[in-house]
Amino acid sequence: MNGLRSLLWGRGVSALGDGLWFTIWALYLTRIAGLPAVTVGAGLAVASAAGMAAAVPLGALADRVGARPVLVTLTLVRAAAMAGYLAVDGTWSFLAVTVPFTALATGGTAVRTALVTGLVDGAGERMRVLAQQRVAQHVGYAAGAGLGALVLTADARWAYTLAIAVNAVSFLVLAGTTLLVPAPAAQPPRRPGIRLVLGDRPYLCVAAATAVLSLCWAMLSTGLPLWLSGWTHLPLGLGGIVVALGSAGIAVFQVPFARFGHTAARAARTAVASGVALAASCVLLATTSGGAGAGAVTAVVLAALLHVAGELGYVAAGWGLSVRLMREDAKGAYQGVSEAATATVQMVGPSVFTLTVGGLGPLGWLVVAGVFLAAVAPIPALTRWAVQTMERRTSRTPAGTPAA
Known part of the structure; x- marks a missing residue:
């Protein structure tokens, strides 16, 4: 088009x-x-x-x-x-x-x-x-x-x-x-879109849980520089290499990864896999505390690859869930909720990594890993709840009219 x-x-x-x-x-x-x-x-x-x-x-x-x-x-x-x-x-x-x-x-x-x-x-x-x-x-x-x-x-x-x-x-x-x-x-909604989306508790819960994965961006912009400068003997330029790897990975693989969001169930599983990959990346970074040699550099690069996979999966899952679970007659309001949830996490993200990684070192990475795992664990169940809610709403709506 x-x-x-x-x-x-x-x-x-x-x-x-x-x-x-x-x-x-x-x-x-x-x-x-x-x-x-x-x-x-x-x-x-x-x-x-x-x-x-x-x-x-x-x-x-x-x-x-x-x-x-x-x-x-x-x-x-x-x-x-x-x-x-x-x-x-x-x-x-x-x-x-x-x-x-x-x-x-x-x-x-x-x-x-x-x-x-x-x-x-x-x-x-x-x-x-x-x-x-x-x-x-x-x-x-x-x-x-x-x-x-x-x-x-x-x-x-x-x-x-x-x-x-x-x-x-x-x-x-x-x-x-x-x-x-x-x-x-x-296709304007019969009721104000704000009322519709704020009354859709399953969607709100899915959006909130998925948004936690957007901590992956602050992980690179805040967590990694603090880690390299304060807890390792590795060159600070390694952070730039990690960012470059991430950008290259997104450019090459984001379109292929989009297929993992084609259905709500598949998007939910992708969100879980993304959280596991990001948690594994955190754990791997924690092992480089005090590191200075080729082994530590290799661990950081492997963590970066896991981060790329996690970010690609998170974005695909986020699209899949936010689009598949939204009401077609209130697209803007529903996408507004998803973006507001993500913006909230992004606003607190730098503080999260400053307090955990900057203050606690290796333990901080493990705390963040736990946050990723805790966030994605309920997403499949929340998604099933949202899908069931959609199906009940659709069954109550006469053909050819928008759901109220």
Whole structure:
């Protein structure tokens, strides 16, 4: 479908801008804009909390007025907010651009998923298209991070200004390509989508349990650097190699892995396997405490491979469960809940690894491994509950009418 191909290209371009921005934002805000680090941290926390609160209402709005216009509007607002970073000169101006830029990202992801699932029928095809979107995202992000490295090397105001302008333009490109996507057929729920999803306890439980697996991202961004620097004698550059392995694995295997989310039962089993792989990765990292030789490097690389498998499985399972278990007439609201749950875990993830791995060392890795296993253990039973609830709801609904 040409529209989906346009959306794919737009996602890749905007991801390039994201990779560029997230490589430079810390130095730009503290060195160029002159903001105290505590102000930046507090502002990002406020923006993240706003994103969690806005995800479900934005998804419900997409159900009412259409996913495409909502996604285009969110993207244009984020483009304006990114350009606004050029005028940041204090706390209030920083909050004025950071809150909309960061907060709308979570809702935007939910609306994008709702748009894709509204355009594509069939579980297999939906999983394939979502996987393609993620591959484009990671390829673009890697390219943007490379450009960001050049900006950091120049370390001049003009370079940061150019980078911000490029990112703002990338959002305009995404908005334009989204307009080329055909509008899905409208199927507004008879009741507000927020009420529907917040009353769907099985779905909420599945979303919450699955979201815990998103700790895998903080595991690399926070846990591994703390571990390498504080508890081993290994080179810090090994962390970069692990990230590169992860990016390569996602680019090559995310589309094939999407087939593990074709049914709810299969997605639930994949979530369990993902949790086991991530737990095994944690245990393997714990064995490298004090390590310095080839054996320790090999253990870290093997842990990285397990992490890649766990992340690929988690993403495929997350799509499979969130899409297969949602109500078709409230896609946006349901995807908003999934994204809000993930955003909550991502917000606390750095603190989790700082307290466990940074503070407890090897024992901390074992604690996190236990968290992964505890999170995935109930997912098959919760999924069966959700499927049974769906079947009962469907059997009570007259043919041709949306479920109430």
